[in-house]
Amino acid sequence: MVSDESIRQFTKMNEMGREQVPFLFIIDFELRNPVVVPIADLAEFQILFDINGYRNFSHHSDTFHPIKMSKKPVTYKKYKKSYDIVAKNLKYGNSFLVNLTHKTEIDINLSLSTLFFQSAAKYKLLYNNQFLVFSPETFIKINDGMISSFPMKGTIEKDRPNAEEIILSDPKELAEHVTIVDLIRNDLSKIASDVKTLRFRFIDEIKTSQKDLLQVSSEITGRLPENYTSKIGDMLLALLPAGSVSGAPKVKTMDIIKQSEQADRGFFTGVFGYFNGRDLDSGVMIRFMEKVGETYYFRSGGGITVNSNPQSEYQEMIDKVYVPFA
Incomplete structure (x- = not known):
């Protein structure tokens, strides 16, 4: 549920957009x-970013x-318990795709x-020495009134034969990707015209400290109205949370995520970005590491469909715990 403070912040974005004031935004999943x-005003904050x-x-x-780096993932038994909640809802037709995530202690x-x-990524963020993002995934870009989204679904080790x-x-990967592309097209149609893939x-290829990966994305575009800069906050609110890290249909799937994960995600799988007064670039906060006390956690997951295999999904969650390097 969107809080009153959140409404004030999204309204603030509208006002700064109307006045063409450049700003940075960091929006949590919930x-x-x-x-x-x-x-x-950035000098007053402990925030470093590269967008x-x-x-x-x-x-x-x-x-x-x-x-x-060594990993201490949740046990398969614990993962399977949350996976089964998702699978049950998929079977009953309550969702077509659910993004299921867990913490891995490292x-x-x-x-x-x-x-x-030291890391290399399209979108990097260090916030108050609390969490670090090195994300390969674009949320939305706005250039001269055109909005683009780049949902990312599908990961495989590059060195695997073929x-x-x-x-x-x-x-399974195709069905998952088609579902997300359809969801993003519908989301963009709320705020833009002439939406198309x-x-x-x-x-895309991603180099990491452990292995090189291939990841699959699509590009969807649309035309924004003339006064879009005065509606930046409203547009972000209409599009969030990002479809690639929630699922479809979005509202019901958010309930399933809450049931299965049993904890708020906070800034993990939220979005952050930069508005320069007219154009905007932003990334999804995946590839997310946080420090809680003296303990470090890496948060990761993947999309679950009726065709998913729990052991494969569990392994994918673990494989996504990595630091990308140039």
Whole structure:
């Protein structure tokens, strides 16, 4: 449920958009605690970001520190318990696709700050030394009145024989991707006209500290109304939470996520981005590491459909615990 404070923050975005004031936004998954900061005031906050090359810091260091990371994922038994709740709802037709996530405790030899400067991703964020994002996934971009979204669904190890052919021909992966593309098209149609899929299921390569991955995305576009800058907050509110990290249909699927995960996600799988007064770029907060006390956690998951295999989904959740490097 959207809080009163959230409404104030989204309204603030409308007002700054109307005045063409550049700002940074960081919006949590549950839409309860959004952070909106005018770029002119960023020095007052402990926030570092790099949004597709637009950043608020200078070059840090060329020194590379080898990473040592071990994973302590939830047990398969615990994962299966939440998976079964999702599977039951899918069987009954309450949802077509549910994004199921869990925390993985990790031991790591580097600080969040060191990892921020050393990692490579389209969207990087270090917030108050509490959590770190190195996300490959674009949420939305706005350029000269055109809005684009790039939902990402489908991951496979690059070194696997015939990896690209396997991921693109897998019927489960195809069904999942089609569902998300349809959801995003419907979401964009709430705020834009002439919505269409420009590219369907193209491949991106991601290098990580453990293995190189291939990930599948699509590109969907639409035309915004002339006065869109005065409605930035309203548009974000209409599109959130991101379909690729929730599921379809969105409202019912959010209930299923709450039942199965038994905990709020907070900023994990929310979105963050930058508005420059006319154009906007933003990423989905996946590939998410947080520090709770002295313990580090990495949060990950994947889309579940009626054709999913719980053991494969459990392994995918673990495989997505990585740090991407150039």
